[in-house]
Amino acid sequence: MAINQRLDLKQGQTLTMTPQLQQAIKLLQMSNIELSEFVEAELEKNPLLERDDSMSSEKPAESPEPEAPATGEDGEPLPPRDDAESDAPPERVEAPLENDGGERELDTDFDNVFTGGGMAEQEGGYDAFATSSFASAGKGGSLKFDDPEYSFENNMAKETTLRDYLQDQISLEFEDNSDRAIALVLLDYLDESGYIRTDIPALASRLGCAADRVEKVLDKLQHLDPAGLFARNLSECLSLQLREQDRLDPAMQALLKNLDVLASHDLKKLKTLCGVDEADLKEMISEIKALNPKPALEFEHFVSQTVIPDVLMRPLPKSKGGGWAVELNNDTLPRVLVNKTYYTEISNSAKAKKDKEYLSEQLNTANWLVKALDQRAETILKTASEIILQQEAFFLYGVEFLKPLVLKDIAEVIGMHESTVSRVTTNKYIGTPRGVFELKYFFTSGVSSTDGAAEFSSEAIKARIKSLIDAEKPSAILSDDDLVVSLKKDGIDIARRTVAKYREAMKIASSVQRRRQKNT
Template structure:
């Protein structure tokens, strides 16, 4: 068969994601904070976009008053009368600035063109930036190095201190080996240990410890409470964790009253002293959707419009600029800006409609949870919701990611309502895994010291009371996920609470 070039035509169908479609999909999974940052960047880049001020439709903003025209002489006189900084005043009195303003000479030099009025505003008409007066939280490393520079006299010891400070974790524990520090710096191990002993007296007390017992021992030594009995107690904290108090008292050599006093002393200590310098900001969770009970007994679902960005397309500005320009590149730029602005407004509207549609279906299926509590939480998957609202499963997943719903039962992440199903023993309705976990916690919290429930017993109770067909391994897995100890440890804990408390 001879090979020869030829032309062929083929007709195929394929799904191609345009850049704007991919961006619209990305907007679905953004939280309201990330969405506001994205819109803010678009507002800076696109001159045809403007933020909606929230006024009523049809309202027009009042025309600004024209600025008052001043002559050059009047403006110069007014400014010369208003601007009086520390340097000019000191020159008038023929003295130094420190004699006129002994407390704030540097501040006056920094702000020579502004003054503070009686109401706290600057003389140039701008309000003061309060963020400039907020005290910055010091870092743990900076706080410790300030103390180390005072405690240590030689540069070599301070270099060792810097390496030890860099080796601290967030809790304030030393996460590096002293031998490794000595080898890396070429120093004697005795010198590194001496520096470490000096640093263990820094504030907050307990830093530079290498274990929990050492951290507690440093704090007790600072209080002059580290007696031999307390030291033996710190050596056997593993028995305290397992609540084997009988063995613990024999190892320590104390009675129940002494043990209760020492445990009360330990509760006043901080096992993680470095947490006080945690620089991570605390952010409050703001709901994206509100669910309220309506007057007819149903549920009303609405978006939190306070956190959603609202933008408008300034078509008047586009028309006026387009009429005046003749450059092809400028017209192309304006056309791209108009298309992007139209896309953004439509995408934000579609995102809001999709969120309210998904949230309404979640509320419809979880009506029992909203009315009666977590015990009535139904099993629900992303596919169930997607099939009912005629959307793709991935779309529902993106809409519910990093989104929160405020309900009469509290504030929940929208992913919280999607749980796996556990079959019923009698073939009835399936049970939600979250509801099963809640029931397991209730059974464990209600047990007494003389009637501790094992995992097998809990599985039998669930099957007998509610017809939940769950295996012992599943009960153990749910219990461990909730950080609930085993029945042996719980028995020791409850007995200990009876004798020591």
């Protein structure tokens, strides 16, 4: 067979993900903090970019005036929704928000380019602080960082350790200096798991005090937070945690004294020792499994971070036609401008080809970033607005009226891909009259009603289960089967195991445990 060479032409279409498109997709799913960090990095390396401070300079110092409500194509305010007016809220709704709802069309003409798949603490206490340069600054003085006695490192905020946390509690709990000294010595014998690893009589002898006194100090230490610390063995550690939960009844004490029997899985013997039936014993074992055998390892210092919403919404008064005003939170949106005047000046003076190519590249990057930020903002606003329309009953009446919603429902209305909706709702928050929620919160699976006329979201079913349990009487604790019957009366037909799954997800105890808690 002869081997020949030939040239063939073939025409076809392929999807090319340019670097800029890939970056635009990343921008879309960034949180406001991540976006601010990205923009700051771009400002540092691109000489043609500058921060746009016009928004903040034009606004007064007081609270900013919200944007005008969303309008229809004719420019008129959005009218109230007809279905919101016709559906009267059920009797269990105590205080619905004063709003008629609003149906509106977004006056945006946005091209969807995202069609691809894929988803201070200071040492020395108050006295030291009062004599520091910070105190003088608070009285109208100035900070003197050139003071040779001033140490910036000593004034930096430090992470609180478990030892620091316990020392603060010891200072408050022990008024007697001798008892406080004993407590601090016992603290030195606390191991990394939170147990006391020393012999109390021997320690008392070394300290030159009675063993009873050390025992009393230890007992007081065992009441500190977190529960379970300063125990001498596993049984005592678990009992301290159960005591904190008010669950240390005689049956549980008997179980803790026989952990070796529990380890051998001799449930028949345990039922006899504890004096309980099999159902109660299983619940007790489940409670013990939920405890922490090494409480000291659980301690971490968490810095509380305030969630800043990306989108703000508020109800409009009925005098203005009702509906909702929806706007982006400008405080979370980094704004940049392209300094074309500066580009003209330096491009005219640039002689080398390499310099001109660099300036051209930076100009294209700057223009792209400005456009990408605008597209991101419009996409977030469009998605959030449609979510508000779809979940209007939730904002009016509460969580029990949260409708089943999937990404496809929003994507079809706003004309975007599901992956785009998924990205735009990740790590984005909306401030509402009912609180701050992640946009992902409003997407939930649904269960059809018994008559097929309506659907209930999983969050709505959870809320209904919680309300039923909250209303139960100590003499009539509802089992999971009872909850199934009650839900079926409301048109919600789900299995008992589904009720149990929802109950456990809300960290609500079983009927056996609730009966024991409410009748003790």
